Amino acid sequence: MKITLAGYNLDVSLIEQARNSADKPEAFTPETIAVAYARISRDPSPVSELREKAINDIEKARKSARAIVFDMGHQSVAEHAAFNFDVLDISRLCVESLEWHRLCSYTEKSQRYQELEEDFVEPSELEGKDLDLFRNIMGEQFAVYREVYGALLEHFRGRYPDQLETKRGTNVVEGYAKEDARYVTGLATKAQLGFTASGRNLEYVIRSLRAHPLREIRDLGEEFYRQAGAVAPALILLTDPVEYEKEFGRPLQDDHFTRTRPHMREVIGEIVRELSDTVEGTSPSFPARGDVKLFGTTPEPDLETLQAIIHTHTNISAETCARLARQLLDDGDGAARVIREFLRFSNPWEAATREFELAQFNFEVVLSAACFGQMKRHRMTTQLLQGYDPALGYTYPPAVIEAGLKDPFERIYDRTSEAFLNLKERHPHAAEYILTNGHRRRMIVRTDARELYHISRLREDAHAQWDIRQVSADMVGLAREVAPLTLMLAYGKDVFEEKKEELFD
Numbered sequence: 001m002k003i004t005l006a007g008y009n010l011d012v013s014l015i016e017q018a019r020n021s022a023d024k025p026e027a028f029t030p031e032t033i034a035v036a037y038a039r040i041s042r043d044p045s046p047v048s049e050l051r052e053k054a055i056n057d058i059e060k061a062r063k064s065a066r067a068i069v070f071d072m073g074h075q076s077v078a079e080h081a082a083f084n085f086d087v088l089d090i091s092r093l094c095v096e097s098l099e100w101h102r103l104c105s106y107t108e109k110s111q112r113y114q115e116l117e118e119d120f121v122e123p124s125e126l127e128g129k130d131l132d133l134f135r136n137i138m139g140e141q142f143a144v145y146r147e148v149y150g151a152l153l154e155h156f157r158g159r160y161p162d163q164l165e166t167k168r169g170t171n172v173v174e175g176y177a178k179e180d181a182r183y184v185t186g187l188a189t190k191a192q193l194g195f196t197a198s199g200r201n202l203e204y205v206i207r208s209l210r211a212h213p214l215r216e217i218r219d220l221g222e223e224f225y226r227q228a229g230a231v232a233p234a235l236i237l238l239t240d241p242v243e244y245e246k247e248f249g250r251p252l253q254d255d256h257f258t259r260t261r262p263h264m265r266e267v268i269g270e271i272v273r274e275l276s277d278t279v280e281g282t283s284p285s286f287p288a289r290g291d292v293k294l295f296g297t298t299p300e301p302d303l304e305t306l307q308a309i310i311h312t313h314t315n316i317s318a319e320t321c322a323r324l325a326r327q328l329l330d331d332g333d334g335a336a337r338v339i340r341e342f343l344r345f346s347n348p349w350e351a352a353t354r355e356f357e358l359a360q361f362n363f364e365v366v367l368s369a370a371c372f373g374q375m376k377r378h379r380m381t382t383q384l385l386q387g388y389d390p391a392l393g394y395t396y397p398p399a400v401i402e403a404g405l406k407d408p409f410e411r412i413y414d415r416t417s418e419a420f421l422n423l424k425e426r427h428p429h430a431a432e433y434i435l436t437n438g439h440r441r442r443m444i445v446r447t448d449a450r451e452l453y454h455i456s457r458l459r460e461d462a463h464a465q466w467d468i469r470q471v472s473a474d475m476v477g478l479a480r481e482v483a484p485l486t487l488m489l490a491y492g493k494d495v496f497e498e499k500k501e502e503l504f505d
């Protein structure tokens with residue numbers, strides 16, 4: 001065995017220092033590793049030599065990266081390069097578009113733990129009276145935020161007097177107030193995050209951001225392109241129509257990427273106008289809990305989990321595994337016993353295994369922007385979104401009702417919705433900046449049981465924020481009705497051991 005740590009990411013200030021005194025400053029690019037790895041498939045030289053070759057002739061390395069990555073379509077090679085970006089002063093709306101890309105990594109400023117300043121992005125699409133309206137509403141939102149933050153702080157201090165005896169407890173109590181007060185702040189509020197992506201994902205992110213209807217989001221894509229393209233031009237090529245055509249002598253094909261959505265909005269819009277009256281009231285009603293509906297699953301989730309467990313622990317065919325699973329399900333405790341034994345050594349810190357990936361669940365969730373901000377981070381799910389819609393009502397934190405603060409919340413929610421609908425007539429996309437964390441949208445979440453275990457452990461746990469805690473409890477509850485065996489240990493970390501003991505008693 002010969003293992004070499006071939007590279008790792010470093011702070012850019014250190015890279016610059018080393019680069020300024022280097023013989024070959026042009027070799028300070030993540031392309032050398034990506035290219036060396038790309039050459040592994042055809043060149044028998046040891047990979048350390050391939051890396052050295054790439055460093056010694058960076059122009060040739062770039063040429064070969066273009067040939068391998070783009071001409072031959074071996075694009076996964078670009079995944080060996082990693083990029084880190086500090087992203088500051090973008091709106092929460094812009095964060096939603098960035099974090100839509102699920103193969104990347106993000107860590108962002110939490111509105112739960114930090115008090116918000118009146119600091120927001122002004123959309124460049126708005127001007128004149130529209131901009132005045134936007135600024136006024138943002139000012140009002142922050143005024144209500146400060147007012148309700150003070151009132152909520154008093155409410156939580158009264159509710160948890162013992163916590164105030166320690167610094168840590170005081171922080172927790174303040175956190176509760178921040179967490180709930182932020183529901184009245186807008187999606188234009190500034191955020192900051194750390195963002196990490198491989199070359200391949202970064203390229204996809206850039207293409208998608210650059211095709212966005214909002215200027216701020218296009219600018220973000222442009223900035224990623226400018227900065228990453230400067231250090232790794234051979235890996236970030238597919239993003240720019242002009243550069244692409246220059247390089248490859250053919251136009252960048254991105255019609256599907258850029259045109260399908262607006263096109264389909266028209267096509268579907270027409271169908272809905274024609275047919276909605278005839279289907280009204282005829283749709284099946286799906287099982288629901290709170291704001292969550294379960295509208296589909298794989299045919300027999302428990303059978304599929306059993307089938308997978310039998311399959312991975314034997315050498316028998318999928319058909320026979322299915323027949324055995326069927327017999328076990330029909331035979332009293334047989335099926336439960338197999339799954340229970342499979343979970344015997346599980347704990348809340350180790351992921352559920354792949355056997356839980358065959359059982360899948362489709363949910364429709366109506367959730368607040370605050371809750372969506374958390375749900376979107378679960379990258380192993382499929383998430384499909386509708387736009388925010390005031391017709392779906394607003395989310396009120398329970399403590400707001402308890403503290404008698406519903407009125408100021410409702411007033412600012414209503415004021416914001418009115419301004420949103422007004423702006424939307426002229427600015428269908430930019431109007432969303434004004435909406436608050438308490439505004440809601442519909443989304444489809446498709447997840448397998450493995451990810452549902454993960455969501456449950458993190459989000460049903462006592463440390464989780466109340467909004468996503470409720471949504472994930474409803475998701476797991478609904479799924480458990482159709483897959484009681486598969487999900488027999490899907491619980492928050494805090495109660496996991498207790499539930500496990502009950503199971504094995």
Ligand SMILES: Cc1cc2nc3c(=O)[nH]c(=O)nc-3n(C[C@H](O)[C@H](O)[C@H](O)COP(=O)(O)OP(=O)(O)OC[C@H]3O[C@@H](n4cnc5c(N)ncnc54)[C@H](O)[C@@H]3O)c2cc1C
Nearest residue numbers: 103104106107108109110377378379380454458459463464
């Ligand atoms: C109480 C609490 C507080 C939080 N506070 C913050 C905060 O202040 N700021 C913040 O930014 N986030 C915060 N989060 C979000 C958290 O950091 C996660 O992003 C979120 O819970 C999604 O979970 P996940 O990343 O484990 O996995 P998912 O995306 O749900 O994926 C499931 C699993 O797949 C694997 N996986 C998925 N993608 C990758 C990948 N790219 N590389 C390696 N493994 C991968 C991991 O094993 C992961 O556990 C908080 C979460 C909780 C529960």
